[in-house]
Amino acid sequence: MVNNIKVAIADDHKIFRSGVINTLTPYENITVVFEAEDGAHLLQIMEEQQPDVILMDLKMPNMDGIEATKKVREKYANVKVIVLTMYEDDNFIVHLIENGANAYLLKNAEPGEIYEAICTTYEKGFYFNENVNLALLKKVMHKNKQHFKPTFRNEVQLTDRELEVLRLICNEYTTQEISKEIFLSPRTVEGLRQKLLEKTGAKNIVGLVMHAFRNGLIE
Amino acid sequence: MRFSDILIIGTAVMLLLSILVVVLVIFQQKQVIQHKLAIRDKDLQLQKERLLAILQGQEQERKRIAEDLHDEVGAQLSVLKLNLNQLQPLLKTGNGEMEQLKETKDFTDTIIQHLRFISQSLHPQALENLGLSKALDSFCNLMNKNKQVKILFKDEGGQQDVDIEKALNIYRVVQELINNILKHAQATQIEITYRSTPNLLQINVIDNGNGLLLRSLDNSRQKTGSLGLKNIESRLNVIGGNIRYLPGQNCGTIAEIRVENFQRPEE
Numbered sequence: 402m403v404n405n406i407k408v409a410i411a412d413d414h415k416i417f418r419s420g421v422i423n424t425l426t427p428y429e430n431i432t433v434v435f436e437a438e439d440g441a442h443l444l445q446i447m448e449e450q451q452p453d454v455i456l457m458d459l460k461m462p463n464m465d466g467i468e469a470t471k472k473v474r475e476k477y478a479n480v481k482v483i484v485l486t487m488y489e490d491d492n493f494i495v496h497l498i499e500n501g502a503n504a505y506l507l508k509n510a511e512p513g514e515i516y517e518a519i520c521t522t523y524e525k526g527f528y529f530n531e532n533v534n535l536a537l538l539k540k541v542m543h544k545n546k547q548h549f550k551p552t553f554r555n556e557v558q559l560t561d562r563e564l565e566v567l568r569l570i571c572n573e574y575t576t577q578e579i580s581k582e583i584f585l586s587p588r589t590v591e592g593l594r595q596k597l598l599e600k601t602g603a604k605n606i607v608g609l610v611m612h613a614f615r616n617g618l619i620e
Numbered sequence: 621m622r623f624s625d626i627l628i629i630g631t632a633v634m635l636l637l638s639i640l641v642v643v644l645v646i647f648q649q650k651q652v653i654q655h656k657l658a659i660r661d662k663d664l665q666l667q668k669e670r671l672l673a674i675l676q677g678q679e680q681e682r683k684r685i686a687e688d689l690h691d692e693v694g695a696q697l698s699v700l701k702l703n704l705n706q707l708q709p710l711l712k713t714g715n716g717e718m719e720q721l722k723e724t725k726d727f728t729d730t731i732i733q734h735l736r737f738i739s740q741s742l743h744p745q746a747l748e749n750l751g752l753s754k755a756l757d758s759f760c761n762l763m764n765k766n767k768q769v770k771i772l773f774k775d776e777g778g779q780q781d782v783d784i785e786k787a788l789n790i791y792r793v794v795q796e797l798i799n800n801i802l803k804h805a806q807a808t809q810i811e812i813t814y815r816s817t818p819n820l821l822q823i824n825v826i827d828n829g830n831g832l833l834l835r836s837l838d839n840s841r842q843k844t845g846s847l848g849l850k851n852i853e854s855r856l857n858v859i860g861g862n863i864r865y866l867p868g869q870n871c872g873t874i875a876e877i878r879v880e881n882f883q884r885p886e887e
Contacts, residue, residue: 420702488745
């Protein structure tokens with residue numbers, strides 16, 4: 402068990418802050434070091450002292466949790482942010498994770514999960530539950546569908562032939578099958594496969610497929 | 621001067637006078653018509669402004685209720701859930717106390733879920749924070765949860781920011797359209813495509829239903845009964861957009877919403 406994690410809570414509802422503090426009291430390795438009423442208040446206190454983990458509400462007056470998460474990420478790279486909100490919305494989840502949140506929980510989460518999220522983000526840097534995983538997965542699939550353009554952004558230029566082979570590899574074609582499909586000798590296909598590995602900098606076929614996936618080559 | 625001369629001059633004068641009278645009358649009529657037109661224009665303008673004010677008032681009120689529900693009642697319910705959790709270690713076991721507590725907790729979750737649904741239907745929070753496209757996507761996710769219909773949302777590109785006032789109206793139009801499809805079209809699938817270029821925002825709502833949306837549109841034009849489709853037209857009217865309904869390829873209806881000059885003014 403990790404000892405003494407310093408936790409801060411930013412939420413504009415006092416009653417909710419007290420509720421969370423009561424919930425966390427039984428866990429001896431967690432200390433709530435301060436409460437903030439909104440994002441601006443949080444950043445003001447953080448000039449003086451920094452917690453390890455922040456439980457961050459999204460909707461707050463003065464400065465909301467989205468803005469505050471960005472600011473915390475800019476200024477304090479090591480402080481972890483766990484979003485704790487009423488908003489159950491995939492687009493919010495993706496947006497917050499993209500902007501530096503380390504976890505995203507709903508306010509009606511079980512106390513055990515809040516505790517686990519605090520420990521895991523502190524130790525491992527992030528805690529993704531099923532909600533977050535699904536939202537991120539959907540986003541990745543969606544992105545691939547939308548940018549179905551056979552170009553590699555990071556300066557990897559592939560020829561049409563190479564792209565064709567890459568796509569067939571992604572569709573689980575063997576060298577033999579590829580050579581039949583595009584009327585080239587197996588030797589040439591093998592050469593193209595090597596060339597692809599070289600160009601993308603992948604170490605093996607799995608790396609190559611990952612590369613294709615990340616760059617939106619798989620439908 | 622001969623009598624005939626006098627007659628000719630007299631006739632000419634009379635003729636001139638009568639022409640003058642006719643010209644004057646026409647001129648006056650024209651002025652009256654112009655005046656009437658001006659009044660009607662003003663009336664229309666006034667009507668449009670009144671409609672805008674009503675819509676804005678309605679939206680403000682919805683937003684207030686949504687936020688009160690979501691933020692205040694939501695926070696209180698979350699605390700209730702936390703408190704229920706704290707009861708757990710204090711319970712005696714054996715007489716079904718644990719089960720009862722779990723049921724109560726689950727029930728609280730259900731209430732919170734309902735609350736989320738109501739408040740998001742009243743006012744889409746994502747609209748202000750993430751923009752129209754994301755808000756529509758979230759709306760589809762929300763609708764897909766109750767399984768009546770499968771809605772697919774496709775953003776086909778365009779990064780232009782939509783003016784927030786117009787975005788809210790467009791959001792409501794799509795919402796209303798979906799409601800109408802669910803009510804009348806018996807569709808099982810709806811596809812929404814979102815495309816924006818610097819000058820034009822186009823959203824297509826395609827359903828695979830019975831095409832009744834077209835007929836109910838005709839009906840609503842004839843009588844004042846169907847508020848939903850009327851609402852769609854007046855909202856689009858206010859923001860200078862338009863909507864067309866076309867029969868789908870095999871079945872169903874394609875609704876094409878187009879709004880020009882939709883972009884947020886640069887600050």
